[in-house]
Amino acid sequence: MFSSAWWPVLLGLAILFIPTYIDLNRTLWNTEENAHGPIVLLVVLGFFWHKRQALLAAPHQTRPVMGGLLLGLGLLVFAFGRSQQVMMFEIGSEVLILSGALLMLQGMPALRALWFPLFFLIFLIPLPGFAVDALTGPLKQNISSLVESILYFAGYPIARNGVVLSIGPYQLLVADACSGLNSMFSLSAMGLLYLYLMQHKNVARNLLLIASIWPIAFLANMVRVIALVLVTYYLGDEAGQGFLHGFAGILLFVAGLLLLFALDALLGRFLPDNRRQGGAA
Amino acid sequence: MKLFHLKHVAIGLAMLAAAGLSVAMTPTKRIADAASAANLEAMVPKTFGDWKLDELVVPLMISPDVQAKLDKIYNQTLSRTYVNGRGARVMLSIAYGGDQSDAMQVHKPEVCYPAQGFQILKEQAGQLSTQSGEIPVKRIVASKGERVEPITYWIRVGEKVALGAMERKLEQVRFALTGVIPDGLLFRVSSIGADEPASFALQEDFVRQLLPALSGEARLSIVGRN
Numbered sequence: 131m132f133s134s135a136w137w138p139v140l141l142g143l144a145i146l147f148i149p150t151y152i153d154l155n156r157t158l159w160n161t162e163e164n165a166h167g168p169i170v171l172l173v174v175l176g177f178f179w180h181k182r183q184a185l186l187a188a189p190h191q192t193r194p195v196m197g198g199l200l201l202g203l204g205l206l207v208f209a210f211g212r213s214q215q216v217m218m219f220e221i222g223s224e225v226l227i228l229s230g231a232l233l234m235l236q237g238m239p240a241l242r243a244l245w246f247p248l249f250f251l252i253f254l255i256p257l258p259g260f261a262v263d264a265l266t267g268p269l270k271q272n273i274s275s276l277v278e279s280i281l282y283f284a285g286y287p288i289a290r291n292g293v294v295l296s297i298g299p300y301q302l303l304v305a306d307a308c309s310g311l312n313s314m315f316s317l318s319a320m321g322l323l324y325l326y327l328m329q330h331k332n333v334a335r336n337l338l339l340i341a342s343i344w345p346i347a348f349l350a351n352m353v354r355v356i357a358l359v360l361v362t363y364y365l366g367d368e369a370g371q372g373f374l375h376g377f378a379g380i381l382l383f384v385a386g387l388l389l390l391f392a393l394d395a396l397l398g399r400f401l402p403d404n405r406r407q408g409g410a411a
Numbered sequence: 412m413k414l415f416h417l418k419h420v421a422i423g424l425a426m427l428a429a430a431g432l433s434v435a436m437t438p439t440k441r442i443a444d445a446a447s448a449a450n451l452e453a454m455v456p457k458t459f460g461d462w463k464l465d466e467l468v469v470p471l472m473i474s475p476d477v478q479a480k481l482d483k484i485y486n487q488t489l490s491r492t493y494v495n496g497r498g499a500r501v502m503l504s505i506a507y508g509g510d511q512s513d514a515m516q517v518h519k520p521e522v523c524y525p526a527q528g529f530q531i532l533k534e535q536a537g538q539l540s541t542q543s544g545e546i547p548v549k550r551i552v553a554s555k556g557e558r559v560e561p562i563t564y565w566i567r568v569g570e571k572v573a574l575g576a577m578e579r580k581l582e583q584v585r586f587a588l589t590g591v592i593p594d595g596l597l598f599r600v601s602s603i604g605a606d607e608p609a610s611f612a613l614q615e616d617f618v619r620q621l622l623p624a625l626s627g628e629a630r631l632s633i634v635g636r637n
Contacts, residue, residue: 138419142426201422205429213436214584231422259576294532303530 136185139231146208146227150220158217158256162379166316170253173323177247184243185236192237201230221255246326253319262311269309269348277304277355286363297363310351313379317347317386324390335401339394346393350386354378438587441509442569442594451489451505454629460620462501465494488518493617499602501617505633506597518597520551520562529553529560533607536574539563541619546634547574550611553601561610562601563618569593571635598633 151171158164178185204226211219225248232241241248270293278290281297288297293304321343330336358378361369457464490504506518521531534551548565565572566579569586570593573579579595586593600614622630 135416135419138423139426142423142430145430146426201425205425205432209429209432209436212433213438214587216580216584227426234422235418259580263575292533301530303532305531 139235143227147224150212154221154254163312163315164256166319167254170250170319174247174250174254177250178244181243181247184240187236187240189235190237190239192235193233197230197233197235199230200226200233204228204230217256218258222252224254225249225251250319250323253315257311257315265311266306266309269311270304270306273308273310273348273352273355274304276352277359280352280356281359286360288359295359297359300362300367302359302362304355308351308355310348310354310382313351313382313386314344314347317350317383317390318343320387321346321390324387324394328394331403332401335394335397335403338397338401339390342393343390346389347386350382350389353385354382357381436588438590438592440590441592442586451487451507454625454632455489455491455503455505455621456624457491459624461495462493462617462620463495465492465500467492495617499613501600501602501614503617504599504601506599507632508595508597509592518599519566520549520553520564520599520601524551524553524560524562527555529555532559539565539615539618541622541634543622543630543634546572546618549574552607558603559605559607560601560603561607561614562599563611563614564597564599565634566595566597567633567635568595569635596632 154164154167159167204223207219207226208223210216211221211223228251229241229248232244274290274293274295278288278295281288286297288295290296295302295304321339325336325339330339486509487507488505489507490502492500492502494500504518521534525531530553532552532554534549537548537550538545539548540546546565548563551562551564553560553562565574567573568579569582571582573582583593600617602610602613604610622634625633
């Protein structure tokens with residue numbers, strides 16, 4: 131019954147989005163900023179598979195009008211985004227289209243069961259240019275001046291001019307990529323995924339953790355920049371720009387996640403889950 | 412039971428229709444086909460005002476492997492060095508793209524200079540005032556070892572100079588909704604010298620003298636309807 135009923139929808143989705151994902155795979159996913167894309171997609175697919183019961187169950191509380199409107203809007207947004215190469219619309223439309231179709235076919239309970247993967251799709255959308263432009267500059271400024279103060283107090287011969295740091299004989303530019311914006315975005319995705327999987331019942335704990343994701347990403351990035359400055363200072367320019375540069379990026383991400391886990395464990399001591407029963411989330 | 416299947420089929424069909432709509436809405440006609448594609452070499456005079464061509468110095472270009480990847484028919488580049496009466500040199504580089512997407516990206520100084528070992532020390536948005544109005548420009552300072560190179564550039568998309576990515580997108584969409592892919596042009600002048608204000612002033616003088624010396628069509632291609 132499942133296969134015969136759902137195949138037109140699945141086929142429709144494939145026609146809409148397989149070209150999009152092929153394009154993404156050729157272009158954006160190869161950039162450092164959006165390298166988390168394939169992981170996000172896998173997570174979303176995994177969740178849909180995991181919650182497939184919601185798709186197979188008998189329809190309940192369907193919302194044909196609202197669902198239809200959402201679906202229609204989503205399809206228009208898709209057509210516009212795809213034809214005009216506006217990634218935000220092309221990929222963002224997926225959330226509307228899936229939610230609309232779910233509401234029409236399966237109803238509210240199915241939408242509620244699948245809210246997280248639907249929400250998680252947002253992380254597939256590349257950060258829009260204007261947001262990147264607006265955030266990168268101030269972040270870079272803050273990072274450079276903090277790194278300068280910290281290393282200065284630690285006794286290093288460091289000076290700063292704008293976003294250029296001079297340490298010993300070397301000059302280092304705090305580039306756009308060092309702003310940590312990318313890691314904030316991907317760490318947000320992974321942090322929220324972690325929280326959803328943990329299913330903490332304590333609201334305060336969840337809110338504190340969500341609020342701490344960005345500061346943690348910022349801190350981890352600062353540590354990365356300090357590490358790179360010191361590597362350059364002790365080992366020379368080549369070391370700071372070469373393999374270690376890329377490695378520090380990965381380290382930053384892992385360190386950020388570990389910090390978040392540690393904070394969660396710590397919070398767990400003060401704000402334990404008072405699990406009454408393991409009901410559905 | 413039958414009804415639900417009908418719904419599924421209807422949704423599938425709606426999706427198919429949206430896919431068709433997106434194909435129909437995708438612009439296919441290049442503006443570069445309609446208007447004769449710009450001929451940069453002929454467009455920019457070799458002498459104007461106080462400036463004349465200096466054959467000795469070649470400005471920094473994008474690397475050959477990147478150049479090779481670009482669509483040859485719709486993408487042109489011009490790079491020249493000019494010298495004025497007082498012996499000051501300005502390097503001019505123009506990149507024209509029939510579909511203004513990939514080409515503009517690789518020629519952007521923020522991408523092109525670091526790719527060849529330069530560091531970008533400063534970047535700032537500003538205005539360059541000319542007889543025919545203000546041009547929104549970006550001024551950046553690149554350096555490599557001892558060489559400090561202040562750069563002024565702007566990008567024209569469709570009919571206007573647009574500095575921000577958002578602005579360029581809007582202009583592109585404005586054209587695309589009429590089924591046309593707009594062309595684009597990146598105009599860059601730079602000079603070597605650590606005195607940034609002096610270099611930027613020199614570049615401004617170059618542009619101010621160049622624009623009146625252009626034909627109406629060439630000016631349209633370089634600064635749009637600014």
